[in-house]
Amino acid sequence: MKKIQVNSSATVFDNLSELSKEEFDLMNHAIEARKKAYAPYSKFNVGAALLLNNGKIITGNNQENAAYPSGMCAERVAIWKAGSEYPNMTVKKIAITAASSEIVVSKPVGPCGACRQTLSEYEINQKQPIEIIFMGEVGQIIKTESLLSLLPFSFDSSYL
Numbered sequence: 001m002k003k004i005q006v007n008s009s010a011t012v013f014d015n016l017s018e019l020s021k022e023e024f025d026l027m028n029h030a031i032e033a034r035k036k037a038y039a040p041y042s043k044f045n046v047g048a049a050l051l052l053n054n055g056k057i058i059t060g061n062n063q064e065n066a067a068y069p070s071g072m073c074a075e076r077v078a079i080w081k082a083g084s085e086y087p088n089m090t091v092k093k094i095a096i097t098a099a100s101s102e103i104v105v106s107k108p109v110g111p112c113g114a115c116r117q118t119l120s121e122y123e124i125n126q127k128q129p130i131e132i133i134f135m136g137e138v139g140q141i142i143k144t145e146s147l148l149s150l151l152p153f154s155f156d157s158s159y160l
Contacts, residue, residue: 010151013141022051023095023133027141029057030095033074037061041068043101046109048074050082053090059084074090075115079122090126094119094147096134105136116151123147 016024026049038080039062046062060078064071075096082091098109111119111132123130129146144150 006152008144008152010149011143013143016067016135016141019133019141022025023093023143024053026057026093026095027097027133027135029059030097033059033061033078034097034099038063038066041066042081044098044105045100046074046096046098048078049095050078050091051093051095052082052086053092054086056086056089058101068160073112073115076118077109079119079128083122090128091122091130092128093131093133096132098135104138106139107136108134108142109132109136110142111147116147117155119147120151120154121156122156 013019016027019027029049030047033049037045039045041064047059047123050058058078058081060081061074062071065078066068075094082089096109096111099103104144119130123146131143132144132147132150133141133143135141148154
């Protein structure tokens, strides 16, 4: 038996003004997307914005449905939209933000497990890391240099 250690690192920002201009603009696109989310059941709105290597910004937001499993997360809406409209472009960064009409979301909200898995496949296929920047409605922002730092031991096509 052998024990291994998995390390991950992140940068924590106290507010939006500490981000680079590019990251600040990207997060503002995510905030605008969040405001358009369709979340009448959970009251938990999520927005995502992707920056492609051609400079395009693609946004997505969560879309709920009365048949709960039929809804979709903001991150997957955005990444699949990018894959559909710009199939040969590399995703450089994704900004994610969440807010609730019930409470103030003051902790950073990272991608759910299904979104981490989906994003990891894009990162693996493009052979370049995707920076992940995420926040709640207010408060600290977290940035990781790679999606895979959020999902060690990821499942990919090499298992198939």
